[in-house]
Amino acid sequence: MAHLWSGRFAGDPDKDLFDFGSSFAFDRRLFQDDVTGSLAWAEGLERAGVLSAADAASIRTALEQILESGQDPRFYDSAAAASDEDVHSFVERELIARVGDAGRRLHTGRSRNEQVALDLRLYLKRRVPLLQAALVRLVEALLDRAESAGAAMMPSYTHLRRAQPILVSHFFLAHVAALRRDHRRLASVLDEIDELPLGSGAIAGTSYEIDVTFLAARLGFSRIVANSVDATGERDFVASFLHAAALSMVHLSRICEDLILFTSEEFGFLELADAAATGSSLMPQKKNPDPLELVRGKSGRVIGRLAGWLTTMKGLPIGYSKDLQEDKEALFDAEDTLAGSLAAVASVVRGLDIRGTVSGRAASGLLLATDVAD
Ligand code: ARG
Numbered sequence: 001m002a003h004l005w006s007g008r009f010a011g012d013p014d015k016d017l018f019d020f021g022s023s024f025a026f027d028r029r030l031f032q033d034d035v036t037g038s039l040a041w042a043e044g045l046e047r048a049g050v051l052s053a054a055d056a057a058s059i060r061t062a063l064e065q066i067l068e069s070g071q072d073p074r075f076y077d078s079a080a081a082a083s084d085e086d087v088h089s090f091v092e093r094e095l096i097a098r099v100g101d102a103g104r105r106l107h108t109g110r111s112r113n114e115q116v117a118l119d120l121r122l123y124l125k126r127r128v129p130l131l132q133a134a135l136v137r138l139v140e141a142l143l144d145r146a147e148s149a150g151a152a153m154m155p156s157y158t159h160l161r162r163a164q165p166i167l168v169s170h171f172f173l174a175h176v177a178a179l180r181r182d183h184r185r186l187a188s189v190l191d192e193i194d195e196l197p198l199g200s201g202a203i204a205g206t207s208y209e210i211d212v213t214f215l216a217a218r219l220g221f222s223r224i225v226a227n228s229v230d231a232t233g234e235r236d237f238v239a240s241f242l243h244a245a246a247l248s249m250v251h252l253s254r255i256c257e258d259l260i261l262f263t264s265e266e267f268g269f270l271e272l273a274d275a276a277a278t279g280s281s282l283m284p285q286k287k288n289p290d291p292l293e294l295v296r297g298k299s300g301r302v303i304g305r306l307a308g309w310l311t312t313m314k315g316l317p318i319g320y321s322k323d324l325q326e327d328k329e330a331l332f333d334a335e336d337t338l339a340g341s342l343a344a345v346a347s348v349v350r351g352l353d354i355r356g357t358v359s360g361r362a363a364s365g366l367l368l369a370t371d372v373a374d
Contacts, residue, residue, distance in 0.1 A: 003085060003089065004085070004088075004089050004092065004107070004112070018085070021085070021322070021325075022084075022085050022086065023085070023086045023087075023325050023328065024076075024081070024084050024085065024086050024087060024089075024090060026328055026329055026332065027086050027087045027116075027119075027328050028076050028087050028090070029087075029123070029328075029332060030087050030116075030119040030120065030122075030123055030328075031070050031076075031087055031090075031091070032067065032070065032126075033118075033119040033120075033122035033123045033126070034087050034088055034091050034115065034119050035063050035066060035067045035070070035091060036122055036219070037115060037118045037119060037122060037198070037219070038059075038063055038091060038095075038106060039060060039063050039064075040198075040215055040218045040219050041106065041110055041198065041215075042056050042059045042060055042063070042106055043056065043214075043215075043218065044198070044210045044211060044212075044214065044215050044218075045105075045106070045108060045109070045208070045210070047211055047214065048109075048208050048209045048210050048211070049209075050105070050108050050109065050208055051102075051105060051106075051108075054102075055099075055102040055105060058099045058102050059095065059099060059102055059103065059106055062094075062095050062098040062099045062103065063091075063095065065098065066091060066094050066095065066098070069094075076090070080093065080097075086112070086116075087119070088112045088115050088116065088119075092106070092107065108208065109201065109206040109207070109208040109210060110198075110201070110206075111200075111201050111202035111203075111232070113200070113201075113202045113203065113232040113233075113320040114197050114198055114199070114200040114201060114202070114228075114231070114232055116324075116325075117197040117200070117231060117232060117235075118196070118197050118198055118219075120235075120237075120238070120327065120328070120331070121193040121194075121195070121197065121221075121237070122219065124189065124190070124193050124237070124241060124331075125190065125193060125194075125220065127335060128186050128189055128190050128241070129190075130339070131186060131245075131248075131335070131338060131339060131342070132183055132186050132187070134338075134339055134342040134343060134346075135179055135182055135183050135186075135248070135342060136183070137342070137343075137346050138179060138342050138345055138346040138349065139176050139179050139180070139183075140346075141346045141349040141350045142172045142173070142175055142176050142179075142349055143172070143173075143176065144350070145172050145349060145350075145352055145354065146168075146169035146172035146173055146176075147169070148354065149167065149168035149169045149172065149354050149356065150169075150356075151167065152167065152168040152169075152354055152356030152359060152360060153165050153166065153167060153168065153356070153359060153360045153363040153364075154166060154167075154168050154171060154269050154359035154360070154362065154363050155359075155362050155363045155367055156170075156171070162362070162363075162366075162367055163367070164367055164368075164370060164371075165363035165364070165367045165368065166363075168269070168354055168356065168359060171258075175251070175254070175255050175258075178251040178254075179248075179251060182244065182247065182248040182251060185243075185244040185247065185248075186244050188240070188244075189237065189240050189241050189244050192236070192237045192240050193237045194221055194222050194223055195221060195223045195224060195225045195231075196212060196215055196216040196219060196221040196223070196224045196225065197225045197231040197232070198210070198212060198215050198219075199212040199215070199224070199228070200225065200228035200231045200232050201228060201232075202232065202320070203228060203229055203232050203233070203319050203320065204228060204229070205228045212224050229318055229319055230318070232319060232320045233316065233318055233319040233320045233321070233324065235309075235313060235324055235327045238309060238327045238330065238331055239306070239309055239310060239313065241331060241334070241335075242302070242305055242306040242309055242330060242331065242334050243306055245302050245305075245306075245334040245335065245337075245338045246299075246302045246303045246305070246306040246334070248338055248342075249295075249298065249299035249302040249303065249337070249338060249341060250299055250303070252295050252296075252299065252341050252342065252345050253295065253296045253299035255345055255349075256289075256292035256293070256295050256296040256345065257296060259272075259289065259292050259348065259349075259352070260289050260292050260293065260296075262359075263289060263352075267358075267359075267362075268355055268358045269354075269355055269358055269359035269362070270352050270353065270354060270355060270359075271352070271353040271355060272287060272289055272348065272351065272352065272353075273348075273351025273352070273353070274287075275351060276289075276291060276347065276348040276351045277289055277290070278290045289348075291344045291345075291347075291348055292345070292348060294344070295341040295344055295345055298337050298340075298341055299341075301333070301337060302333075302334045302337050302338060305330045305331075305333055305334045306334075308330060309326070309327065309330045312324075312326050312327075
């Protein structure tokens, strides 16, 4: 079995250990970004005079075909793909299968260490705006409920004891305020990842005359990393993303907790749509807020991803170590969980019925004591 690096080895790696180290099952998610990076690298090599115009052209055509084939999920499950260590090896093998030695030359001056750093940045550049759009949809749902609440009142709570009367809209807008900060936090993740790591090589840079300023512009980066040793071995931006995701989940969890309380029989300020609740198999009177409970529960999982990732990074010597491969499952799981949770909460919020008479009654009487005294 030939691997990217098998040249100096006499025998094949142990099958179980190879499978243990393989990341293709999950990093195939970076496929599009890996091809995007490779297309740019081929141009960089051509401009540096390392690749002939003919080689560069055939590599470009083949990579475009590979990108096209990647639309079909079966592409990743071929017999040959079963022995690919990661998405970078997968794309390179497919390329060599199409253009032979020219495909091998694409790896000139390039290491998977910088490739994976680039792919992750490109991936987040594509995906973070989708999470921001999902946040906006939830904010819109909350604004819609705030508007339809009109002049309805409810008690505000401190220590979960009745405090002062507020508009129901004031309550909805409190959660909007937190989500707006989440949106900005994701924008600052986008700013952090806006640096091209190519040119870093495996750790110490490259001796080929690669025009990184051109590559940065070509790939949509406004800056270039400051240090190759750092750039190939740092994933602070993954931690920043996980922190942004974890804090968003904390905010969603608090929305869920409020809605679980306020839709309960004890409060009754809000009513869940039937479509947003589940029944009990035993107790016919129950209307359970399962989606809200699940989001509250899943917040623990994203917080765990952040704690886990910080722990993975903390003992690493400077430069790339294989430990860093753990970044991807943490990132993808946090992303999927946040995306699913944002959509679920937005859907529940859209169906909320506001019981202004009940909430108004709870907000009358002694709650005005402060205003009367003032
Ligand atoms: N799959 C690897 C990762 O995710 C790619 C980088 C491999 N580099 C290496 N020197 N083995 O980190």
